[in-house]
Amino acid sequence: MRIRYFAGAAEAAGLEESTVEGPLGVAELREALISAHGPEFARVLGRCSLLADGVRLGTDDAQVPDAATVDVLPPFAGG
Numbered sequence: 423m424r425i426r427y428f429a430g431a432a433e434a435a436g437l438e439e440s441t442v443e444g445p446l447g448v449a450e451l452r453e454a455l456i457s458a459h460g461p462e463f464a465r466v467l468g469r470c471s472l473l474a475d476g477v478r479l480g481t482d483d484a485q486v487p488d489a490a491t492v493d494v495l496p497p498f499a500g501g
Contacts, residue, residue, distance in 0.1 A: 423474075424491045425455070431494040434466040435459045444488035448472065448479045451486055455494070471495045 423444045427435045435455075442454050451472070456464040472479040474490040486492060 423486060423488055425494065426491065427494045428496065429498070430466050430496040431463075431470055434463040435494075442492075444486055444490070446486050447482065448484050448486060449482035451492070452482075466496060467494065469496055471497075 432438045473493040
């Protein structure tokens with residue numbers, strides 16, 4: 423799956439885009455991203471929302487298809 427990182431998530435990951443082999447559950451995806459990017463990224467990821475093809479991934483057991491584009495979005499300031 424294609425992973426796109428935005429704002430502080432991109433800074434913590436050190437890149438704006440990567441790929442992960444799927445399909446995976448949301449919890450497995452989070453673990454894979456932390457493993458790839460380290461403890462600073464884990465701290466940021468804990469505050470981020472994950473969207474698969476524009477739909478928020480709410481539960482850790484939700485499955486993310488291999489062909490999905492996942493956006494890692496930190497909280498944004500403003501209104």
